[in-house]
Amino acid sequence: MSSYERLKERYTAANQPHVFTYWDKLNEKERDELLQNLNKIDIERANRIFAKSIHASEGGNEQDSIEPLPDDAFDTTIGEENVANVASWRKIGLDAIGAGKVGVLLMAGGQGTRLGSSDPKGCYDIGLPSHKSLFQIQAERILRLQTVAEKELGKPEGSVIVSWYIMISGPTHPATVAFFEKHHYFGLPRSNVIFFEQGILPCFSPGGKVILASPTEIATAPDGNGGLYAGLRAPLSPSDPDHSVLSDLKSRGIEYIHAYAVDNCLVRVADPVFVGYSIEKQADCAAKVVPKAAPHEAVGVVALKGNAFSVVEYSEITKEQAERKDSKYPDRLAFRAANIANHFYTRTFLEEVESFESQLAFHIAHKKIPYCPVDNPTGETIRPSKSNGIKLELFVFDVFPFAKHMFVLEVERKEEFSPLKNAPGTGSDDPDTSRTDILAQQKRFLQRAGASVTEGVVIEISSLASYAGEGLDAVKGKTYIRSGFVGSVEELDALV
Known part of the structure; x- marks a missing residue:
């Protein structure tokens, strides 16, 4: 045949x-x-x-009850009373990193269209003094974390490896790879940076027929950030159908995976605290969250829905629920665990997703989809003026209800979450807020290390010099009066 x-x-x-x-x-x-x-x-x-x-x-699932997270599955790093816990979790995480058991999954399939850029979002320059892209900032955090693990664990230089698996989409694939090659993978070994494409699905008519985009092509679309899971199983190369991200993780001995979205300039890549927390709890899946900024902030929260861990959209929560206080912490909201697309998985859990994928309901998005009509086949593509078809998307958090051991860790928003969503000048979640947030954090790093920073002075410290404020002991007692970018702690002396 x-x-x-x-x-x-x-x-x-x-x-x-x-x-x-x-x-x-x-x-x-x-x-x-x-x-x-x-x-x-x-x-x-x-x-x-x-x-x-x-x-x-x-x-519909309107009948499902919505309840706050249970105390035994929800912990926080916020507050002086949790300093010892954070230190313990960090040690566990660093040990796993040092043993080569931790890998990173980056969700970077999005284009920078809303930012007014034709490049993949990870290539975007948020306007730091160094003009580093989001990709470079994150790559250098991996490099620094490897160095920190080597020094604290007494390992030889270059012996600790955190492999970086980068999920891209069909439209962003060539540009992303070219960007990494142009910048020599930002100092990371090429063999430790693995690109893979998220899954795609056909676009359907409301009646369930796949839509033809042209006489030789079906209309397709990326299947959401939850396309991560199908992408992990797909061959990395047509010439080697048995080599996938999942098989690569196994061959490298990686047992624990940190996954995050590219647009967060404050993300702590392969965060040893989060990884260590998840390992200690024996989680197969975990979510890092930040407190809601206000009761009615338009953000999804991790909660129990129908007695299962889920991300509940703000529109599903009543006014009373949104304003309800936590019985354990009366000054905090009961439904406060804002989802930031920052997750932990065991490799075993990721391998199991295929077994329950048939139970996942993809989300329906009605869209205007260019098509070739089959009832009048002229071969010309028609661009409709109104919605004519359906795109199906899976969200990365749709697997939460299937985790056997799910946990949630709350972290401080100003230290770990500043998303880049909107065009310059929007006033929220835009390049200006991203730049402001990262520079404000680095000022706090200096101040916590015992330095003073003159009002109006702006200092950018390379991630190669400090991952999360560590390694800055030499600044104690110094006053910084000049702005600038520094690539090392020693260069800070020029700004005194």
Whole structure:
């Protein structure tokens, strides 16, 4: 049976034979292109996901009760009373990092469209004195953390490795890889930076038919940041179908994984405190959260929904629930655990996702999707003026209800969360707020180390010099009167 016959049989059995509408009008090259594109789609899986999502959207889960997180699964780093816990968790995390058991998953599939940039979001320069991109800031935090682990654990220089797995999408793949190559992987060994693509799904008509984008192509879209899970299973190279991110993690002996989104300039990559906390709790999945800024902040919170850990959207919480106080901490909100897309997994849990994926209901987004009509096949692509189709997305937190041992760690917002979402000048979650937040944090690093910083002075300290404020003992008693960027602690003397 030829490739054409096999695919036609599959798509016909899946009730999607219309994808061959233009076959008789295509030349040999175009037919090959169509077959290659159809081969990329697991049409049976796509149909199952569509049916499950439609069923879930019609049924709804409004009856599920929503409750705050249980005390035995919710801890905080905030407050002097937790200093000893933080130090203990950090030690556990550093030990795991030093043993080569920790890897990092970066969700970086988004484009910088809302920022007014045509580049992937990780390439964005938020306007620091150094003009470092988000990718560079995060790469240098990995480099510094490796050095910290080596020094504190007494290991040889270059012996600690934190592998970085970067999830990109089809549109951002070439530009992201080119950016890393141009900057020589920011000092990281090329072999320890692994790119992989998030999953894609066909776009569907409301009636469940996949949409043709052109005579040789199905309309597809990335399947949300939850495409991470399918992406982990996919071959890293067509020439080596057995080599995936999951198999690579296993071959390197990586047992614990920190996952985060690229747009947070304050993210502590492979955070030893969070990793150590999760290991101590024997979590198979964990979420790092920050306190809500206000009761009615428009942000999802990690809570119990139907007695399962979930991210509950702000629209699902009543006014009374939003304003409810924590019985243990009366000055804090009961529903305060704001989701920041910052997670911990064991490798075993990530390997298990495929076994319950069929139970996950993807989220439905109604969109305007360019299409080729099959009832009047002219071959021309039509761009609709209103919504005509459905894109299906999985969110990275949709796996929370399936974790057997789920835990949540609260951290201080000003120290660990400053997202980049909006165009310059917006006034919130934009390049200006990101830059301001990171520079304010570095001023606090100096002050906590015993230095004084003159009002109006702005100092950027390279992540290569300090990961989270450590290593700055030499600044004690000094007063900084000049602004600037420094690549090392020694260079700070020029700003006194």
